[in-house]
Amino acid sequence: MPFRINSQLAQLIEQHYPAVKTAGFHLxxxxxxxxxxxxxxxxxxxxLARFHSPDRQISGADRRREHSILRHIARHNLGPCVRLYSSPWLLVDWLDGAPLAEDAFAGAAQDVLTQSLVKLHHLPLTGYRLDLQQQFAHYWQHIDRRRLTPAWLRLHKKMMRCRPPAPLRLSLVHMDIHAGNVLETPHGLxxxxxxxxxxxxxALELAAMVRSNGWNAVQQHALVQxxxxxxxxxxxxxxxxxxxRWLPWVDYLMLMWFEVRWQQTGELKYCEWAQPLRP
Structure with missing residues (x-):
C-alpha cells in the first residue's frame, strides 16, 4: 500500500511540477x-504531502477542509502555506524547525503560543462548523462493539441527548494543540x-488544550489567565x-477518538489512553 501511494504521489508531482523530471526529487x-x-x-x-486515507477520514480528518482553512489563514503566519491540493493529496510548505519540548510548551513558550492562539481566534469564520454530537455519532459507527458496557451506552445516550454549551464566541479553532504540533521556526512559532x-x-479550544496535555486545575487557570x-x-x-462546561465534552471526544483508533490499528496504547475515560 505505501508503495502504491508513493507512486501516485510521484505521478502527481511530475504532473504539476514538470521541471522535476529533469532535476529530480526525493520522497x-x-x-x-x-x-x-x-x-x-x-x-x-x-x-509535506498529506494523504487523505479512509482511516483519517473516519477519525475526523478532512483534507479538503484542511486545504480551505490553510488558505484562509495564509496571510497570518500561523501555519504552513498550501502548495497544491489534488484529492486525495494536500501538499504544503515544509516548515524548517523542531517541535517544542514539553517543558518549553508548558513554560516559557506559552505566552507566545497564547498570543498566536488569540490571533487565530480573531480571524473570520471559515464556514466549517464543528458539531461534536455529529462527530460522536460518526465515531459510534466505528468502535469495537465488544468493548461496549452498559455504563458507556448510558453515557453515549446522555451525550447525544444533552445540548452542548452555547458558545461564548465562535471562532476558528485548531483543536489539536500540543507540543508536537507547535514548531519553533526561524520565523517564530x-x-x-x-x-x-x-x-x-x-472555550472548547482551551478545554481541549487542558485535557489533551493533562493539565491540572492550576495549569488550566494559568492558561485562561x-x-x-x-x-x-x-x-x-x-x-x-x-x-x-466543555471539559466533559472533550473527555468524551477523546474517548471516542481513542476507541476508533484502537479499532483501526489494534495498538494497545489507544486502549490504555481510553481506559481512564471509560465510564
Whole structure:
C-alpha cells in the first residue's frame, strides 16, 4: 500500500511540477511508514504531502477542509502555506524547525503560543462548523462493539441527548494543540496538523488544550489567565466557567477518538489512553 501511494504521489508531482523530471526529487515517509505523510525534496524547496486515507477520514480528518482553512489563514503566519491540493493529496510548505519540548510548551513558550492562539481566534469564520454530537455519532459507527458496557451506552445516550454549551464566541479553532504540533521556526512559532480545525467555541479550544496535555486545575487557570491577558476574552470568570462546561465534552471526544483508533490499528496504547475515560 505505501508503495502504491508513493507512486501516485510521484505521478502527481511530475504532473504539476514538470521541471522535476529533469532535476529530480526525493520522497521520504514522515512519522513512520503509514504512507499518509511524505517529505518531498526538490531543487526548488521542500514540501509535506498529506494523504487523505479512509482511516483519517473516519477519525475526523478532512483534507479538503484542511486545504480551505490553510488558505484562509495564509496571510497570518500561523501555519504552513498550501502548495497544491489534488484529492486525495494536500501538499504544503515544509516548515524548517523542531517541535517544542514539553517543558518549553508548558513554560516559557506559552505566552507566545497564547498570543498566536488569540490571533487565530480573531480571524473570520471559515464556514466549517464543528458539531461534536455529529462527530460522536460518526465515531459510534466505528468502535469495537465488544468493548461496549452498559455504563458507556448510558453515557453515549446522555451525550447525544444533552445540548452542548452555547458558545461564548465562535471562532476558528485548531483543536489539536500540543507540543508536537507547535514548531519553533526561524520565523517564530507555527502550528501544524490542521486536520481537525473548524469553527467552534474559544472555550472548547482551551478545554481541549487542558485535557489533551493533562493539565491540572492550576495549569488550566494559568492558561485562561494568559488568554485573557493577551486579549482573547475580557471576562476571566465567565471564560473559566465555560471551559469547565466543555471539559466533559472533550473527555468524551477523546474517548471516542481513542476507541476508533484502537479499532483501526489494534495498538494497545489507544486502549490504555481510553481506559481512564471509560465510564
Amino acid at each position: 521520504s515517509p514522515v512519522a513512520g511508514l503509514t504512507g499518509e505523510s511524505w517529505r518531498v525534496s526538490m531543487s526548488s524547496g521542500e514540501m 507555527r502550528l501544524i496538523d490542521w486536520e481537525y480545525a473548524a469553527d467552534g467555541d474559544i 494568559r488568554y485573557v491577558d493577551a486579549g482573547g476574552y475580557r471576562d476571566l470568570v465567565l471564560l473559566q466557567q465555560q471551559v469547565n
